[in-house]
Amino acid sequence: MRFSYILLFSLFAFLPVSAQNAIGEWQTYLSYHNPTRSEVIGNKLFIIANGGLYAYDKDDTSIHTYSKSFPLSDTEISYIAYQSVYKILIIIYSNANIDLLENEEYVYNLPDYKNKNITQDKSVNHACFYKESAYLSTASGILCVNLKKREISNYYALNKNVLACNVSDGKLYAATSDGLFAGLLTDNLLDINNWEKVSDDTSEFLSKYRDIPFKEEVPENIIPNSPVRNYPYFMNFTGERLLIAGGGHIANRLERPGTIMTFEDNIWKSFQEEGISEQTKLRYDDINCVVQDFQDKTHHFAASAGEGIYEFRDGRFVNWYSMHNSPLESALPDEPSKNNYVRVNGLIYDKEDNLWMVSCGVAKNPVQVLRKNGSWVSLNYPEATERSNFGRTIFDKRGWLWATSSRIESGGVFCLNYNGTIEDTSDDQHKFITQFTNQDGTILEQLAVYCIAEDKEGAIWIGTNKGPLVLNNPSRYFNDNFYCTQIKIPRNDGSDLADFLLVNEAINAIAVDGANRKWIGTAANGIYLLSANGMETVHHFTEENSPLLSNSIESIAIHPRTGEVFIGTGKGLVSYQSDATEAENSFKESNVRAYPNPVRPDYDGVITVTGMVYDSDVKIVDTAGHLIYQGTSLGGQFTWNGRNKQGKRVSTGIYMVLAADSEGKEGVVTKIAFVR
Template identity: 40%
Template sequence: MIKRFIALFSILIALAASAGTGDWVLYPSYHNATYCQKAGDRIYILASGALFSYNTSDDEVRTYDKINTLSDIDITHIAYCKDIKALVIVYSNANIDILYEDDEVYNISDFKNKSLPSKKINGINIQGTTAYLSTSFGIVELDLEEYEFTNTYNTGLNTYCTYLFKDKLFCGTETGMFCCDINKNLLDKNNWVKKNNHFTKAICELDGMLYCHLYEYGIYSYNADTNILKDLIYNHGEKYNAVYSTGKEIIASAKKKTTVITGPQNIVTYKNTGSNFILWDGNSFWDCKGYRGIVKCDIKDNNIVEVATPIVPNCPIRNYCEFMQFTSDDKLLVAGGNLNFFDITFYDGTLMEYDYLDDKWTNLPEDNIKQVTGIPYLNLCSIDEDPTEPGHYFAGSFGYGLYEFRDGKFVKHYNLDNSPLESVLPTSYEAYRFVRITSVKFDNEGNLWCTNTGVKNIVKILKKDGTWTELYYKAVDKLPTIVDPFIDSRGWLWLTSLQDETGVFCAKMNGTTFDTSDDESKIWLNKFTNQDGISYDVYQVYAVVEDMNGEIWVGTNTGLFVIDNPSTFFDKGIFKQIKVPRNDGTGLADYLLSGTYIKAMKVDGANRKWVGTNDNGVYLISADGKETIHHFTTENSPLPSNNIVSIAINGKSGDVFIGTDKGMASFMSDATRPQETLDEKNIYAYPNPVRANYSGNISIVGLTHGCNVKIVDAAGFLINEGTSNGGQYNWNGRNQQGEKVPSGVYYVLTYDSNGDEGVATKILVTR
């Protein structure tokens, strides 16, 4: 009883502090630190296309995203303007934000909205209050005080850097450095004079002299009067990745070295390791260490050494989220592998755990696994938790077998030598690279089901006792893209054939799970026929789920199909397409999401379907499919991308996690998993108490599906009534006249299927 109370109290605390119904949260990765800028006491860090800051005076770490501050996602460049005390932020789509010290943002979208063949911004240099944008076609000047683009110089040159020096505008391109007198017509391409023939990646100034970073060669000083380039530092094998001026010195950083230039004759090079960019703030170095974040460093024995703990916010290690699911103890598991069989990209091994109650991300170890196993650690496509042992995980790799973890530590690698797992190319000397485990899933007894695709016995089961068994079905023998095994409410096994030979497989297991001799099985490949006799060529099936009514919903490249009666479907093979009435007087209807490329699907606590698409965002469809409740895209929501790759739902809270090709977001829905019976010990409301400044919904959770709810005041007068959505009822804090209720205690009454009434919980409102 004490444990149950503590768990419930923890959930209440988490929900009270979390987003309200209808609110969004973004989960960008801030791990891969690639660049930083000093701004007073703050250091702004660009990492994984996102932005965070570290305050050197009080150690505060602050993150910035599309919800709390910024206008967009996928940052490519940042630069600080001392004159206006603001950070200029450039996005991959050419959108621009100006972020001030008080975290106010001014957005400049003019350049983004222009119709141009290419709007790529390669770099930004700020002099005074002018930002010079080096673009794929030339130079664009932006007045940071007036928020106006003042000049555009279409030189036709793919420009990487721009610098104004002694009334001459210099630009570095892939084919050399050019310059033009600002008193001449800069729009005339003939006025731009070529100064060298080498890829010039950076131009900066120190003590009245120009310094050029010739990417293939090194750092040169340039005398603008004599047009003489002088070799100062040759690359000697390792190229510098960044060169800039602090006003007192030139800093040139590379992965393994950093050079400080205080004059043509004063050059010192220090050793460092694993650097993407090094900032010198006048007192210390700040080293962008990639996935380790940013770290403060000093000089010791001619080496740049770390003197503090690396700084990185609590976040996913990468924006890879091809697979997501919640465990029974409210942890979100994420695998970042790629399952596009037509364009296989081998992503770094990425497994992440998000503790929903503690709001904490844990990235499962990956650094030493390759050294232990002797093979690459790549493309982890699926992960699941042992239901009998929390923290015990298995993950499948598309190519490299099965991995086991326990309590955050790598335990074992299952491969060709120590398990019945098979290779698609068994006779190849690289057979170990083709052990394709596309899915892993535990059943309720603790047996691990794996799809070892492309081989004879595709279904492999690691039993709870540690022994293996295999299931052979002729229909899926050697099919290359089998994924997502699940056993439905009838005890039938379903498999998805994702690509190539595309379709749905089903086996009636007749209660003998590990014996296929009495199974009846069937597969539907490449062509689906609906109830009206219309046939569709199906090239991809990404999502097959069972809803609360036992219906099987199938998402394909050509739309959404339903197996509404699997028993009759098994013999007839007719798919149902739901018809949505047009309600325009014609009596006509359209097939639900016909022609929509569906990539992901999940069923929520109200039996509604969350449907993720390839390039059209995510839909929330009513339980019967007749109504589209929400259609979220990047235009009307904070979604990072319209390309949805995965969906996971926390049944207890109603949070819907949406994975995209550019990272994760969550939406607090209005439906939770229903309870089987009403029990006041499981029913609670949040937020509770309701403060004066709160204007969102008050959620009552722990209800049965379709439960009747009444809210009354202390005198017993009816304030609000309705029916639960799944296991949740949402009250807007208003009475039946639409007025906000005054301070007081309000009682939530619930009615079960027998009509018996009871006080479920109380809500305190303070105005």
């Protein structure tokens, strides 16, 4: 027996491992810059920054972050206060939800105040403690929380902005915008008549009991590695680097400071912001997309919602292109504010490393190309002029350019086949469709198009204000009889009726994973994972049933190697570790990895095998050749729960993973070791 274990563990040394997240695991990527409040708890400093919470240990200098992924109940924290007797940190969220963090570990959620049906402002200005109670001064009264029972005990509606409160001589004092009021704790303070005004002047009371945001100053060098802001408006991957732009415009500008961030190898970085507006003499705000040069990973361009495009090297600003030094045009060329209406979007490189872009609302050249040699080409397509909200772009497998327009009055999809000749437009095919006809002959009017993606089969998926549309035959786009498909989902009521997929949802983002499944981000109902054909909902994540920060999805990007799905929401960035990755073009033994490996006795999750080709046939067999389990990879990844066909956990031993492509022409073998 001893010899057999030595043999097993000697084999383990040669089995590949991976640090990829477990399937189904959520990560939260909040910004922890710009501290606004701190509390001291023993040797630790708890800090709110950009609505996030983290703790700094002053002894060992370690940093621990808290988020909705674990263990908190919500996001966007506005206030914290600590009670030392019960060792409870009260956490108030911007939506008036309340968490009690006990002993820095256990969380008790008190949603009653958030759910309370009152029209007044619920924000908290101050906290004081008396016996087992916490009295929270709010914009319209005082909220009483019983820390011993972990419940909200009372809410005293004073209909005044309470700046601070305190208990003294059996009375609860409240400094309000209308003076100092007091009420006996033994009286029914729910009755506003039991409160009396004791002074018009609150200055002395506030000087003694005023709110102190920072119980201890926050050292400048303890900011956790994190995004600089919670603005994941636009995201894409170039290789394994995630690029994020934090601004843009919808109907109006988002009025966000110029924000460009990267995430790679678990390290967050930000591009230069300071000094750019001083050089351009214009505002540096609302960056709506960023793109990386395929030939040079240090070289980037970013587009803005009004001031043209910016060039960066190593994250430093090096050049600026607007209407004065390039062919870029203003949407309001005759107005005094014309310099702030050079609205560019959809930056994208073609295979020859030329940078394409679309201009919003211009009268002449809606498409511009910055050639790799530095020259410009301006392209005039009359049907695409004066489109006020040009947005996302893609090049499809044929090399055709597609661009979305999201303004309902002029929304739609523009497609350009330039036949590989940028300057020669004589052979171009181009068309802007504002009213799509579906497969039933129904005309879809007042259509706003927010996003676009091409799937593994070459179909074009577009997200609109009327749900997703599928262009199954995009090569026929220029034909007069072209139509789109609205996916019909049969009802579960036994009838022959069907409903259009997500027809009442505005679709802000679409991403295609390695298994050709569609991740659909909605404006108000979270994110869906649909099967490849869209007929089945694999997952529907919302802020109510998952760590998703908000039901408003702004962007989606999928890590090409790990399959981690990055989800940009209106409240910040989260990710979900999917069970699908991009497939390999062919089997390589060095690419095939199984993890965890070995599988320890206390592990009860799934075993993941990566490095597969698309739709690999996979069989798990024991050393005697008996079939234990079989299935098909999702893109380049296969998962197994470690059980046999009868649902029982397999015993100690070595198990072979036999994978072959769908035609059986090539395959690969790897091993998984189990210890029980």
